[in-house]
C-alpha cells in the first residue's frame with residue numbers, strides 16, 4: 197500500500213487504484229467482485245489529510261500558502277513543481293470533493309481503449325460559475341451555441357445577457373425534434389457547441405443524450421450536459437460521449453442545502469483545462485474551502501439519499517396522479533410523461549424532481565403552498581427536506597406569459613423537490629394542502 201504523502205492533492209484516482217489493489221488481494225476474491233460499488237466510492241476517500249492522522253478530510257482555510265525559500269515559490273510559478281500558491285487558483289480542500297465527483301461520473305465507464313475512463317473536476321463558487329466558465333472558454337465571438345428553450349433561468353439569462361453582447365449567439369430548438377435540429381445544423385456553419393440540460397425545469401423534459409451526442413459528433417460540435425437534477429447516481433452523460441458535464445453542487449450532490457457550489461467535469465487529458473483554470477482564476481468564481489468541505493461531506497451519502505429521494509418521488513407521483521385537485525403530474529417515472537421512454541433509457545431512476553398542475557390556477561397555487569406544514573417554500577432543490585416553489589411567479593417570472601405557457605409553465609404549476617422524509621408524512625402534508633385548494 198502506498199504512503200499517503202506519495203499522492204499529492206488531486207491524485208485521488210491514483211490513490212484509489214492503490215486501495216483498490218489492496219482490497220482485491222485481501223477481500224474481493226472471496227466475494228467474486230472486482231470493483232467497488234457506487235455507494236462505497238461515495239463514502240471512501242483515501243486521499244484524505246495526512247495531517248495528524250485525521251480520519252475525516254481536513255479544511256485548509258487559508259488564502260495563500262507560504263514557502264521557506266524563494267526558489268520553491270519561483271518553481272511553482274514556473275509550473276516546474278506542483279503545489280499551491282493562492283486559494284483563488286487552487287486549495288487542497290477542493291480535491292476531496294472534486295476527485296470524488298470525477299470517480300462517480302466515470303463510475304464503471306471505459307474509454308475507447310477499454311480502460312477505466314479518467315475524468316477531472318474543477319469546483320466553482322456556484323453552478324453558474326461552472327457554466328459561465330465552460331461557455332466562455334469554449335466559445336469565441338462569431339460562434340454560436342445550440343440548446344433547448346427550457347434551460348435553467350440563470351443559464352438562459354447568462355446566454356442572453358452576457359454571451360450575446362460578446363457576439364456569441366444562441367440558437368434554441370426543441371432538442372427532441374431531431375429532424376429540425378439536423379436541418380438547422382445542415383445550414384449553419386458557425387454553431388460550435390450543443391448544450392443539454394436533462395431532466396429540465398420545471399416539466400422534467402428529458403433529452404436523449406445518446407442521440408444528441410451522436411448528432412453533435414456528426415457536425416463536429418462540442419457537447420455539454422447539465423447533470424444537476426440527475427447526479428451521476430442516476431445518469432452519466434460521459435457514457436454517451438458527451439464532452440463536458442456541469443453541476444450545481446448546491447443541489448443533490450451537497451444534499452443538505454448548506455453551501456452554494458458548482459462543478460465542471462472533463463476528460464483527464466482535455467486540452468481546454470488550462471483555459472478553464474485561467475478563466476476561473478480571472479473571473480474569480482473559485483470555490484471556497486468550507487463549502488467544498490461541506491460538499492465532500494454531503495457526497496458520502498449520495499447513493500443512500502438518491503435512493504430514498506427517488507422512492508419517495510415515485511410514491512408521491514402515483515398519489516398525485518389520482519388526486520382530483522390535480523390536472524397533470526410531470527414526473528418522468530410515470531408512463532404518462534412524454535419523455536418516460538428517454539428517462540428509462542438513460543436514468544437509473546426517474547429522480548426526485550416533479551411538478552404538478554393544480555386545477556385552480558394562481559389562487560389554488562397560493563392556497564396550496566400556504567397550507568403546507570412540512571414542505572418548505574424555497575427556490576432551491578435537492579435537499580433532504582422537501583421544497584416547493586411556484587415557477588410562474590418565482591423561478592420563471594422573467595419569462596413572458598406566452599413563452600412560459602409554451603413550456604407548460606401555467607399559473608397552477610407547482611414544482612416539488614422531493615426530500616427524504618417518511619413518505620406517510622409527505623403524503624399527509626400534500627393531501628391536507630390539496631384538500632384546502634378544493635375547499
Ligand SMILES: Cc1ncc(COP(=O)(O)O)c(C=O)c1O
Nearest residue numbers: 322323324348422424444446457
Ligand atoms: C439545473 C440547474 N443548473 C444550474 C443551476 C445554477 O446553480 P447555482 O445556483 O449553484 O449557481 C441551477 C440552480 O438552480 C439549476 O437548477
